[in-house]
Amino acid sequence: MKITFLGAARTVTGSCFLLETEKTKIIIDCGMFQGSKNITELNRREFMFQPSELTAVILTHAHIDHSGLIPKLIKNGYNGKVFCTKVTKELCGILLPDSAHIQESDAEIAMRKNKRSGKETPQPLYTIDDAYTALKYFQEVPLYDKIKISEDVAVRYRSAGHIMGAAMVEVYVKEADKEIKLLFSGDLGQPKQPIVREPDEIRNTDYLIVESTYGDREHFEYDKEAELAKIINETYARGGNLIIPAFAVGRTQTLLYYFQKLIQENKIPEMPIIIDSPLAIKATDIILRNPQEFDEEACDIYRNQNQKLINIKTLRFVETSEESKALNSLDTPAIIISASGMADAGRILHHLKHNLWRPECSVLFAGFQARGSLGRLILDGAKVVKIMGERISVKAKIYNLRGFSAHADREQIFEWLEGLECRPSGVFVVHGESDVADVFANDLRKVLGAATYVPQYGDIALIDGYNWKIKESEIITKVPAIQELRQELRGMEKNYYEYRMRLEQLLNRDESKLKEIRRRLQKINKYMEENLNGL
The missing domain is CATH 3.40.50.10890 (Rossmann fold)
Structure with a gap:
């Protein structure tokens, strides 16, 4: 089998993971990219698979960065079921039409502006009618029931404790004489949140696909x-x-x-x-x-x-x-x-x-x-x-107001992983900014003693039983200019980590320097934005 990482790879949003076996193709989530214009432009790319060939969509929860491209998927030929929990189905019933309304409004504003300048007007990714059509494909699934998706794939939802209805997904794949279990954490919730139940404990998984939104920090403990x-x-x-x-x-x-x-x-x-x-x-x-x-x-x-x-x-x-x-x-x-x-x-x-x-x-x-x-x-x-x-x-x-996040922080994810009775064969770190995911993957490697990897957009994990390897993204690497850019950015990343270490050492000696450091960093950030936005 193989997993292709088509979203939430070195970024927080756009969750989408394509899982393929010899007989089945499913995606876990079909989320919208959110943030800067460069990131949101990814929403307009054609899907890196044929929607009509999918067996099923497995949705972890209702947030738009996990569900927001489902209407586009169905508009482009998918006609199977979208499995989710009861509350996720109800919430998508309001979130997806609202997303479509925003896109239609933005397209209308752009049309008026572009008409005056003679530019081509972008169309909304999908309309309100498309969103309501998509909702007809949703099928609710109870927590903890093992649901057979196809001859060789079954799934089970467990509570993720993130928002109401949010679930982590256990995927069971039959390969030859083995059953391989993969756990997709979705967005893992912070324990002791009001209203929402705690994340379920996990005992075992062969492969873990885990979020890292707050993977380099702890939520500030205070009243x-x-x-x-x-x-x-x-x-x-x-x-x-x-x-x-x-x-x-x-x-x-x-x-x-x-x-x-x-x-x-x-x-x-x-x-x-x-x-x-x-x-x-x-x-x-x-x-x-x-x-x-x-x-x-x-x-x-x-x-x-x-x-x-x-x-x-x-x-x-x-x-x-x-x-x-x-x-x-x-x-x-x-x-x-x-x-x-x-x-x-x-x-x-x-x-x-x-x-x-x-x-x-x-x-x-x-x-x-x-x-x-x-x-x-x-x-x-x-x-x-x-x-x-x-x-x-x-x-x-x-x-x-820190600590209100619905996401678990670094230590809370580690505490959640303490329930594991055996080491996973592989851990893929997703749903995090690039530097955060790298730090978290390195820490996970030390804590779990398991091989970890932070995928790029389009990377493929080739899994054979308990062995796996990575095929780097052809989407990115086939462009020579991007290869050169990556090399340049790696040098900048190296400098970033060096300066980060030096600044942390400085603050360790003199905390009063924090205000001046922040002032200079904000100045650098503003300079970069002004220069790069012009591109």
Whole structure:
């Protein structure tokens, strides 16, 4: 058999892994690339396989970077089943049409601009109709049932503890007289998250395909509730709004959970809490009506509040664009939660445009911000950002509430792997930025004593029983110019690691240097962006 890595390879998004045996072809996930323009352009490439030849699609969870290209896949000829859990199916029922709506809107804006300049207008990857057509192919699968996909392949879902409905996937492949087990972690959740159950333990697997989003760091251990209360109270005292870019699925509901707790404990004022995202409103409804997925603490709250997990008197849901625009003239401080979580699309852009320049306001990030996203630029200290074609000064107080991520960190993944009773034959590290994945793979090699590899886009793992080797991507290596570029970048990577080590040694001696180091790094980063963006 072989695995071709067609996404989430040295990048966090675009999850897609093609698994081929003599009789079967399946893909695990079919996700959209997100982030900078260079990365998102990959969404427009033709699939590196014939969609009509696939036996099945195995979907780990509903996030768009895992599910977002399924409508394109079906539009291009796939007519099989998309297997997923019950809640994943329900969430995709709102996320995929929303993704299509954004693409149609972006295409319409581009058409108006390009018409004036005479440029060709790009078409949306898929339409809202395409998204609803795709949903007809979804088939829910219960956790823990072993489902036969074909004569030689079966799968089993286990809880990943990431967002509600998220699963890791065990794939069983019959080869000659052996049954080889591969475990795709999907996005592995952080333990002790509100509402969501813990990730399931694993005992064995022959091959592990594991995420590494936070593979080079640990989530900061601190009192998150106290920090959240402090941010809210400080912003309220200044008379400003607290703007929170939040993912519609998962993060929004977690924040509501904490707001409810803080209000009940009289730690924050009963100020307006506004969910300004039709998608987040629908997602909240789906999550709140699936109590069978709650963890033990959430189940207790649900029972004690007359079958209501969230019961906040000042909570308001904003549906229409007119209601959303009216929020710009609020005469009292409010908490406004809006999508998207990386601040790269949706109504959050309007709220940032109207609040980012106001020093009395605050912007709170509570999740991963991909390179190239507006959220990442703001967090990295940009003084001015461009929002909907307008330059906006960044004068609001910027907060990064760490530890709210739905992803497990380095140590939490190691703790999860402690359940393994035997060493895997191979470990493939995915879903991480290139430098992060390299660090994590090296650490895994030491901890597990297993061979590890960080694939490039298009690399193929050729697996024969318990032996494997890598065939490097022909997609990349067949272009001579790219080979030269890779060589140049390897030299830069070597310099990066050397400087990183020297800077860490400097900080070990003198922590007061951190501010100056960050200032210089931001200057270097800005210089690189200005030069490379011009390409």
